[in-house]
Amino acid sequence: MKLHAFVSAALLAAALSPGAFAHDDATLDAAPTPHGGQVRMAGVHHYELVVAPGGAGATPAPVVVYVTDHASAPVATAGATGSVTILSGGRKATIALQPDGANRMKGSGAYVARPDMKAVVSIALPGQAVQQARFTPLAGKHAAAR
Secondary structure (H helix, E strand, O other): OHHHHHHHHHHHHHHOOHHHHOOOHHHHHHOOOOOOOEEEEEOOEEEEEEEOOOOEOOOOEEEEEEEEEOOOOEOOOOOOEEEEEEEEOOEEEEEEEEEOOOOEEEEEEOOEOOOOOEEEEEEEOOOOOOEEEEEOOOOOHHHHOO
C-alpha cells in the first residue's frame, strides 16, 4: 500500500511540474498575443516576433522581439544580444537585435514579407546561454491579424 501511495504522489508531482505546462506551437498559435506577433518557446522564455507585413526587401523594415517568461511576465533585455535570420522570397537576411525597452529587442533590415517567410531568433540574455526559436510569422492566423 505504501508503494501505491508513493507512486501516486510521484505521478501527481510530475503532472504538476512546470514541464507539464509547456506549450507546443499549435497551442501558442491558438492563443491571442499581446503585440499581434507569433509566440514561440525559447528555453525558459517566450519570444514574440513581430515583423512588418509590408516589407518588400528594398528598404529596411523593423523587426521586434518581446521576451517574457512562461507566465507572460516581461523579462528584462538590458545587456542582451541577439539576431534574427529571415528566409523569404529566395533571400536571406540576418538582422542584429538590440535591447529596446524593458523586455524588447529591436532591429531593422531589408527582408521580403511573404506568407512562407521563416525566421530564426537567437537571443543571449546577460549571463545566460543563447536561446533560439523558429517562426513562420506571416503564416495562418498571423497573416489575417495584420
